[in-house]
Every structure is written in C-alpha cells, then in structure tokens.
Amino acid sequence: MKKKIGLFGGSFDPFHLGHERMIDAALASGEVSRVLVMPCGLPPHKTRRLSLAAYRYSMLEAALQGRSEVQLSRYELQRPGQYSYTLKTLKALRREAREKGEKISLSLIYGSDALETMDSWHKPRKILEQAPMLIALRGNDSEKREFYESRARALMDRYGGEIRFFPMEPIELSSTEWRERLARGEKPDENFNPAVAAFLVKNKPYLFAEDMNQISDEAYARLAVLEQEIWDYMPLRRLVHTANVCQYAVHLALRHGQDADKAALAGLLHDVCKYMPVAEQMKLAEAEGSIYPLNPNIAHGPAGAVFARDIFGIKDTLLLNAIARHTTTVPGMNDLDKIIYLSDKIEWGRDFNDLDEIREAAELDLNLAMKLCLREVLLALIRQHKKIHPQTLSAAKDYGIDPQSFLRLP
Secondary structure: OOOEEEEEOOOOOOHHHHHOOOOOOHOOOOOOOEEEEEEOOOOOOOOOOOOOOOOOOHHHHHHHHOOEEEEEEOOOOHOOEEEEEEEEEHHHHHHHHHHHHEEEEEEEEEOOHHHHHHHHHHOHHHHHOOEOOOOEOOOHHHHHHHHHHHHHHHHHHHOOOOOHHHHOOOOOOOHHHHHHHHHOOOOOOOOOOOOHHHHHHHHHOOHHHHHOOOOHHHHHHHHHHHHHHHHHHOOOHHHHHHHHHHHHHHHHHHHHOOOOOHHHHHHHHHHOOOOOOOHHHHHHHHHHHOOOOOOOOOOOOHHHHHHHHHHHOOOOHHHHHHOOOOOOOOOOOOOOHHHHHHHHOOOOOOOOOOOHHHHHHHHHOHHHHHHHHHHHHHHHHOOOOOOOOOOHHHHHHHHOHHHHHHHHHO
C-alpha cells in the first residue's frame, strides 16, 4: 500500500497557527496520511531576506515534536549554495523512496495564493507531472471557491496535472505583519503554538531584523550558504546560539561604526569547531599559534579561525582574529574582537548573571561592557575552581581590572 505523503514547503518565517491548521486540515481531508514539512533553504523567488534557517527550523521542531503523522525535513536547508526548487525536491524524495523500497504517492500542499503565483514557478508543468496540488480553501465563501476553481481549471489546461481542494477553517494571520510586530519587541500571542512563543520570547530572532537588512547583498548571500554548510558541525541548539551571536554582532557593529558584514560572518562561524573532537581542535589551535598555552575548553576559538580559513575560504585577518579570540580575549583587542566576544556572552539565549547591565553598556561603550563582562567571567571561573587563561588575565588589565584581586579570592 502506498504512503500518501503531502509535501508542505515554505519559509515558515515565522511558523504560526495558520500553518499548523493547514497541516491539520490536510490530514483531516484524507488526501494524505502524512505531512512532510520542509522549510526552504535558498528560495529562488523570494525578494526579501529570510530569517536564518536555525530559527525557522527550531520553531517548526518546537511546534511539531511528538506528532507521528508529521515529519520535519532538513533536506533543502542542507544543500549549500543550491536554490530550493520544488521539482528537484520531488525528484529527490521519489529517488529516496525507491532506494528504500517504499511505495509513495506525493502531493503538494499549498494555500490558495499559490494559484496566483504558479505561472512564475520554475517548470510548473514538470512539477504537476510529479505530484498533484492540494489547495486549502479557507472558509465557505462560495464566490472565492468559484474563483479559485476557475483559476485551477485554467492552470490545468495550461500545464496538465491535477489540482484538488480541501477545506480549512479560516484564520486571518499575516507572517509579514507578525515579523514587523516581533521586530518592534511585541510578544507573540495565541496565534502561536506555546512552544514557538517561548522560543520567540527567549531568542528574539526578529528584534534585530532591520540591522540584518543593513549587511551587504554579498555578505547576506555568503551568510546563507555558510549557514547551510555549518549544519553538519553542531547540534540545533548551538546553531541557534550562533544565529543569535551573528545578529547581536551585526547590531553592535552598526551601533559602533564597525563593519557589519565582518561581524555577521565572524558571529556565525565563531563556534564552528565547538563539537569537533578535542584532539582535532588542539591540533588546529596549535597551528593558529596566537593563543598559548591551550586547554580543551578554549581551543575551539583558534581552531575555528583555522577551519574558517582552510575549509570556508575566509581570508580576512580581522574576521579570523575575532573568531580566534572569542574564547579568551587577548590584550589590545580591536572593536570587532570585542563585539564578537561580547555577543557570544550576551546574546538573548544566554542566562548568565547581570546580562542586562552588560547589554545596556554594550549599546554605548564597548570598553565598559568588556570590563563588566570580564569581571563576571573571572568571578564565574573562580567560583567553578577553573584555571584562568593567562591571556584573559592580561587582557583584563586593559579595562582597569586587577587580575591579582581575583587570584587572591578564596
């Protein structure tokens, strides 16, 4: 017996109850027995910049966990540099099913707005040859139904294939409106799954959206590809942390007249070696050579600089130094170094002591923020009976901190 799978793709930026209700309605219709939810990676048709993929995937995972009839796919998020074409995805899904010996029937789940944009799609005839479209009709408006059915007939006459409809309760929700509201600092309401709302409140992925729009097109394109590439190197929670650091670093760079493009890339890549085996981290870190002696807890900083240079082709020395120095600091750090160090410590997902005070200072005075942050770091290391790296002790003097006062603490 064939598995009836409905492919539900989109940006899900953000994922809200309108999306959930469409999944529920598709399953209730009997047209599909399972829904495969697939956030897009690099959409060829979007004119606006999407939020970082770690945010969009995390919202989906939070909302859909525990639902056996709904499956979440990373397929389009892990194809570095490749546009997310529906036709390619359908062919890949069919090829995967053949390799597993599974029999499947594929359908495409869309809202009714797809009928108005289909003419601009990449190879719509080929898409309809691969899978019928299932269109959600919201509410019982007979005039709208007649319009959409007429539009569907015209598209089938033009491209062939099959377009069917399934009923869905109406819900008035605009992703664009909610992005704007969240960017203004508004809290998510009942239009979001509670788990998604909690994620939005904690990580604030839209708060610095306007700042992210200030980075250059070239840097944004590089950022999108690099984010796809680093998915293999760390778990999702760390990907969210790197996204938070990236956005906070861009914000601080713009506040302090620094290069936002470099801040974005350094923020995204700063932890790329965090989950590498320690022996490999140490080997790379020693090759970097600027931080010695090394220990396993801080080696991923300099290791990450070497990795970013050799694997991702990052050549900018300032950017690489900011990655290398984010674990220990060094004396005489430049503003980009400070921005990456601070962003790593104060991004919205962190819950260390006195972060609000450090965040407020970082808006106005990077040196004051560094002083406050380093004091907290040194105190935490002392409380945890951990050794303080010599570079950190030396760097503390730059901000008027007497390292000996910490070393004398009981």
